[in-house]
Amino acid sequence: MRFSVSHALAERKTARNILVQAVGEDGRAGWGESCPRSYVTGETIETAKTALLCSILPPMINTVSSNMHETVEFLTSELAGLERSRQAAFCAAELAVLDLAGKTFGLSAGTVAGPIARRRVRYGAVIAASSCAQVRKYAALIRLFRFREVKVKVHKSLEQNVKLLETARRFLGRTVVIRIDANGAWSADEAVRQLKQLSRYRLAAVEQPVSAEDIQGMQQVTAAGLLPVVADESLCSVHDAETLIERRAANIFNLRVSKCGGLINTMRIYRKAALAGLGCHVGAQVGETALLSAAGRHLATRCPSILWCEGSYGLLLLKHDIARPGITVGVGGRARAVDRPGIGVAPDMRRIARSVTDVTEVY
Ligand SMILES: [Mg+2]
Structure with missing residues (x-):
């Protein structure tokens, strides 16, 4: 990556992702991607690879499907009983199969998320900084690109957060929407204490104030009603969604295709949220290539009630992306719906060859 990105749970300087290529009988290829994260679904590149080779890919090999509907039915049946700790692995395989089926049947993989509801969307920016100087650098770029929404990663210390948000608000101006993401840095009491102080910066939402497994803490912060609470690390599976809804432990879900087990499972979560009156926003993985970004774009443009988009x-x-055409956001965070057959972008094989460190073929 061009620069390192850090938050309360991780620091990342390079992108290390899993790609799955699904090859059809006619030689046509579909591609999928995921970014396993140990602090999100509990997966690493290594465990995801093992899950793909041992259990996820074997039932997909030599499966015949005569239309998109059959493909989606098959993938949905494969989701039954999928553990949370294999969801990122499944995502890479699912996107590859949807891409291949979409190219074969002349349909966008995005059809699993419904018809295009918005041709144009706006994405927001993310500030992941630990010093005011870094915030100023990010803010200068964000102003240059005229992003209207920004998520600021916050830290354990209130003092540090006050300084970072003071700087962000001063350099971004009054009209930019600012949300914060604690990546589970606080206890529930600490979250309430900090939010009382930080709300003077006119924040739109707080993401993952407490650790992923602390549902009672999420419930407590949501009940305090200081800011809308977004569930991110706490929300990976359909079961997570049901728990959060039942216990009123969030107001908004952060949908990221990789952690949520692919497009079909993410849509199941989205529909549960919509039924329960919760909002959703589209999130992203740091270091994702255009493949995962395209999957996120399908959600952003096809789900009518998406509040914000990132990614x-x-x-x-990235220093170089592996897929084409590029679908990087433009000035103002503007982006268009992707409506080509399959996932909508395809890897450049020369770039893949330069990036790949480990290949396994399965027949
Ligand atoms: Mg987050």
């Missing part, structure tokens, strides 16, 4: 940063963050 599609492509070459703004």
Whole structure:
């Protein structure tokens, strides 16, 4: 990546992702991607690879499907009993199969998320900084690109957060929407204490104030009603969604295709949220290529009630992207719906060859 990105749970300087290529009988290929994260679904590149080779890919090999509907039915049946700790692995395989089926049947993989509801969407930016100087650098770029929404990663210390948000608000101006993401840095009491102080910066939402497994804490912060609470690390599976809804432990879900087990499972979560009156926003993985960004774009443009979008940063963050056409957001965070057959972008094989460190073929 062009620069390192850090938050309360991780620091990342390079992108290390899983790609799955599904090859049809006619030689046509579909591609999928995921970014396994140990602090999200509990997966690493290694465990995801093992899950793909041992259990996820074997039932998909030599499966015949005569239309998109059959493909979606098959993938949906494969989701039954999928553990949370294999969801990112499944995502890479699912997107590859949807891409292949979409190219074969002449349909966008995005059809699993319904018809296009909005041809144009706007993405927001993310500030992941630990010093005011870094915030100023990010803010200068964000103003240059005229993003209207920004998510600021916050830290454990209230003092540090006050300084970062003071700087962000001063340099971004009054009209930019600012949300914060604590990545589980606080206890529930600490979250309430900090939110009382930080709300003077006119924040739109707080994401994952407490650790992923602390549902009672999420419930407590939501009940405090200081800011809308977004569930991110707490929300990966359909079961997570049901728990959060039942216990009123969030107001908004952060949908990220990789952690949520692919497009079909993400849509199941989205529909549960919509039925329960919760909002959703489209999130992204740091270091994702245009493949995962395209999957996120389908959600952003096809789900009618998406509040905010993140991701599609492509070459703004990566030194080189592997897929074409580029779908990196433009000035103002503007982006268009992707409506080509399959996932809508395809890897450049020369770039793949330069990036790939480990290949396994399965027949
Ligand atoms: Mg988050």
